[in-house]
Amino acid sequence: MPRGATPLPSVNLTSTRLAEILLWVTPAIWSSNYIIARVGVGVVPPNTLAFGRWLVALSLMLPLVWRERRALVEHGRREWKQLLSFGALGTWICGSFPYIAGQTTSATNIALIYSAAPVGITLVGSYLLRERLALRQRLGMLLALAGLMFIISKGSLDALLGIRFVAGDLWIVAATLAWIGFTLLQQWWKTGLTPVQRLFGSTLAGLLILFPFTWYETANAAVGWLTPYACLLIFIAGLVPGLMAYLAYTFMLRQLGATRTALLLYLSPIYAVLAAWIVLGEAPHWFHAAGAALVLPGIYLSSKRRAAARV
Numbered sequence: 001m002p003r004g005a006t007p008l009p010s011v012n013l014t015s016t017r018l019a020e021i022l023l024w025v026t027p028a029i030w031s032s033n034y035i036i037a038r039v040g041v042g043v044v045p046p047n048t049l050a051f052g053r054w055l056v057a058l059s060l061m062l063p064l065v066w067r068e069r070r071a072l073v074e075h076g077r078r079e080w081k082q083l084l085s086f087g088a089l090g091t092w093i094c095g096s097f098p099y100i101a102g103q104t105t106s107a108t109n110i111a112l113i114y115s116a117a118p119v120g121i122t123l124v125g126s127y128l129l130r131e132r133l134a135l136r137q138r139l140g141m142l143l144a145l146a147g148l149m150f151i152i153s154k155g156s157l158d159a160l161l162g163i164r165f166v167a168g169d170l171w172i173v174a175a176t177l178a179w180i181g182f183t184l185l186q187q188w189w190k191t192g193l194t195p196v197q198r199l200f201g202s203t204l205a206g207l208l209i210l211f212p213f214t215w216y217e218t219a220n221a222a223v224g225w226l227t228p229y230a231c232l233l234i235f236i237a238g239l240v241p242g243l244m245a246y247l248a249y250t251f252m253l254r255q256l257g258a259t260r261t262a263l264l265l266y267l268s269p270i271y272a273v274l275a276a277w278i279v280l281g282e283a284p285h286w287f288h289a290a291g292a293a294l295v296l297p298g299i300y301l302s303s304k305r306r307a308a309a310r311v
Helices: 012-028 033-039 046-065 069-078 080-101 107-114 118-128 134-154 159-160 169-188 197-217 228-256 264-278 286-303
Strands: 129-132 309-311
Touching: 012 033, 012 264, 033 080, 033 228, 033 286, 046 080, 046 197, 046 228, 069 197, 069 264, 080 169, 080 197, 107 169, 118 169, 159 286, 169 228
Parallel strands: none
Antiparallel strands: 129 309
């Protein structure tokens, strides 16, 4: 166990089973953010959407942390540097950068860049957190990555080689690196806070960072954006891909570790395709089904209990 790493809790089969179920459910919750990012263009400025999303999430968490507010303040004073780091990585960079990137780059490029996150988490996590990878887990992750690349390339090698990156892709590169750091630091740093308290504190810190960007953005907006539709979009973003997704993610980190939890990033593009079909009427194609046929068994192999072990 490396110094400073958060020790795994004692094995609780009920909690572990719930985390394994959430591994398949959470990407569906998270994929709603793809839809929100798409329909939010021209409706809500990107930083404003991110700020509103996390302000809603913070308000919804308040009743959950109010009873233990003294413990939150006490531990928060000692862990403020950690909370500020989580706020910068998770709330600010991973919150607003994808919305900014969605205005200038394609969904294909976003999916391609984000697909590097589980690989980065696995490589760094195996060294930093001493998470040993079994052969079955390695094969499963390669299978899942191959399926995702098949979807991104639309089943054509020429299409994959023909992808061109633009300046807006740098926003997604930054968000991907921030997500890798957010995930690993959640495991590395000890904490006296519960997952909800930690998320509350980091969200509050992130909102403080986001505020000047949001203020500048709204002050220089060409037209007013505060409409009932925009408010509904912000509320959904705060509840679903905000509070629900992040609470599930932090819970899975504690139960399954960083490597297995990162697998959900492979599932998100598949669920996003289904969500786009249902909500936006964009029908999936044959290569989506073929890619899913590789991703789903890969996730199953990689997420089976005892696929990863601590040393």
